[in-house]
Amino acid sequence: MSLTEQSASPGITRRQAWAIFWLLAAGVLAWMFIAVWPHWLNDILISKKAFVSSIFNGITLAGLYFLVASGFTLVFGLMRNVNLAHGSLYLLGAYIGYEVTSRTGYWLLGVAAGFLVLAAIGLLMQVFVFRRLEGDELRQTLVTLGISIVAADLMLAVWTGNTYQIGVPHWLDGAIRLPIVSAVRSNRLVVLAVAIIIGVGLWLMLNRTRVGMMIRAGVDDRAMLSASGVNVHAVFAIVFAIGAGLAGFAGVVGGSALSVAPGEDVRYLLASLVVVIVGGMGSITGAAIGALLVGLAEQIGLVYFPTYGIVLTFVIMVVTLAIRPQGIMGKVQ
Amino acid sequence: MSEAALERPAAGRNILSDIGVRQVLLALALLLYPAVASDFFLTQIGAYSLIWGVLALSLMLLAGYGGMVSLAQITTAGVAAYVVAIFGTNNMNIYGFGWPWWVLVPFAVTVAAIVSAVIGAISVRTEGIYTIMITLAIAAAFFYFAQQNYALFNGHSGFAGIPAPHFWGVNWRDPVPFYYLCLFVAALCYAAVLYCSRSTFGLALQATRDNPRRMRALGFHVVAHKVAAYGLSGIIAGFGGVLAVWFNGRISPGTVDFGQAIDVLVIAIIGGLRHPIGPFIGAVFVVLIQTFAIDIVGAERYNTLIGLVFLVIVFVSPDGLLGLWQQIKPHLAQKSLRSMPSGGNGKSN
DSSP states (O other): OHHHHHHOOSSOOHHHHHHHHHHHHHHHHHHHHHHHOOTHHHHHHSOHHHHHHHHHHHHHHHHHHHHHHHHHHHHHHHHOOOOTTHHHHHHHHHHHHHHHHHHHOOHHHHHHHHHHHHHHHHHHHIIIIITTTTTOHHHHHHHHHHHHHHHHHHHHHHHTTOOBOOOOOTTTSSEEEOSSSSEEEHHHHHHHHHHHHHHHHHHHHHHHSHHHHHHHHHHHOHHHHHHTTOOHHHHHHHHHHHHHHHHHHHHHHHHHHSOBOTTHHHHHHHHHHHHHHHHOTTOHHHHHHHHHHHHHHHHHHHHHOGGGHHHHHHHHHHHHHHHOTTOSSOOOO | OHHHHHHSOOTTOOGGGGOOHHHHHHHHHHHHHHHHOOHHIIIIIIIHHHHHHHHHHHHHIIIIIHOOOOSOHHHHHHHHHHHHHHHSOOTTSSSOOOOOHHHHHHHHHHHHHHHHHHHHHHHTTSOTTHHHHHHHHHHHHHHHHHHHOOTTTOGGGOBOOOOOOEETTEETTSHHHHHHHHHHHHHHHHHHHHHHHHSHHHHHHHHHHHOHHHHHHTTOOHHHHHHHHHHHHHHHHHHHHHHHHHHHSOBOGGGGSHHHHHHHHHHHHHHOSSSTHHHHHHHHHHHHHHHHHHHHTOSTTHHHHHHHHHHHHHHHOTTHHHHHHHHHHHHHSOHHHHTSGGGHHHHOO
16 A cells, blocks of 8 residues: 555556546436436435535535544644644634634635634644643543633633624625536635645645655654654644644634634534544545545435434444444554 | 552452541541531532532543543433433423333433443444544534434423432432432442452453453453443443432433533543542532632633643643642651652652
């Protein structure tokens, strides 16, 4: 597995080519059903509109979940640190994005502030807290838990229990006509586009840059990386900053597409947990697959069996654990 | 961790021989507490601490002896509480089959044990730090399910008006009887955990925690031991859930949410996971802070206070208040005693 990856030239491998082929084939099949829409499908799926919009909402939600979970899985993969304060970082990013956007009027400035401020906070957390507890995973996790309790309470004190909506520029606000779905809010599409860009960017960073190479080496064997002269602490600090920054970034994007309110921290922490359990710890591709499964399951569950919707997500998790305890793309330690 | 296992006496040693002056004094103090305490201190502090202590004890059994930090203990307790509400009596006119308490309580505890064993069977497929994530996800799934589902859990409002039983001419929800009821259950669970820790099963569980590979090689069924530990902790959590539902008189998804799941862990960690008395110390400490936080930081910022205390404990003493005491104790003793091997225990951090 690792051998083939190393020998991969800038082109695509045989396996990736087949994956693209099957994806296209599945897409064509789905298109044939959706374009024709035979009558008997109405009996199962209520209506074409309900089905297509639930799929579409599921995919955009998956984009948001991927943004949150990618930072979580990156940190976990390298440092074996289950950051239970990840949800708090998301929410803090959203609040900072709201403050900056509403004061300056520039949405992009809010997005940048959300990323940068949280990256700085992540850096501080790594340097002052986690480095002191290195090698003690349980205590690190408990510390993040303590931080999340305090952070949630302090954020409640500052921003109270109100619900905020981050104002988006007019070019993001409005409806776009799509071929199948009648009309969607364009900021939903933006979430999806941003998720894809970030996903591709992360993949390129991990696979094509020197820092990415160090991170991948650290995931596989931390001691060996350190022995070969790399400053592991600097790599950890970079990864934690990126992970926290991504959480803050996701917070601003999520706060623009949906809303910002206390309790969202727990929601996105849990979503990240389930996404990385299903997708596999430490894998960006796994996070994408997990986010897609969880997002779709949540929205389809919401439309077709409202009172049992959560069970669908739960079943996906249990089935994954039963068949592949390390997650779909996870590696056996 | 391995030194803790070595300190423990061998299997089969009689627990009664360990009872010293301190234990007798503590038991007397707890038994005589109602004589000096007002109703508020008896119920809101005494009984409430004991209930949380029982819940945290169920986690201590798993985390301390089995090395599995589960956040789903509140879920197990919640299942027992919902069983009491559904099969017992409630004033919501939904279900409420009115089973007598002596059928209801064993049934609720059994269901809790089974649920806990199932949670265990799911989560032991992965190890170590993953357990926290998976049990947290399970606890959250149960919370959302209970909140969405009206057919079984009556959704957001849950069940209210669940009475504690009346028998032997006593209303067991009155302050003094309820305190003694909680004390009795807590003492029973405490003794059971202590006994379990010295039984063959308990020793095998601790060995599994310290070195699962070696235990597997020795022919022990590691997964079965872990699932059985979940089942046992489910029994204890089930008792805690039954007491809690009698205490509150109601059960709703809010009782089994994320915050409560975290509270159980916070109490167990603050108290200490080394010894079964730890969770009760943690529970008294947290309940006292919760009650008197209004005077210290105002009612609003209670969570900040408890979170900071939790952080300090995690940083300073990995074994909680219990470990803190063991760090301080050698310093209180004579200087010459400090160099003794038993004093070295506190310095290892």
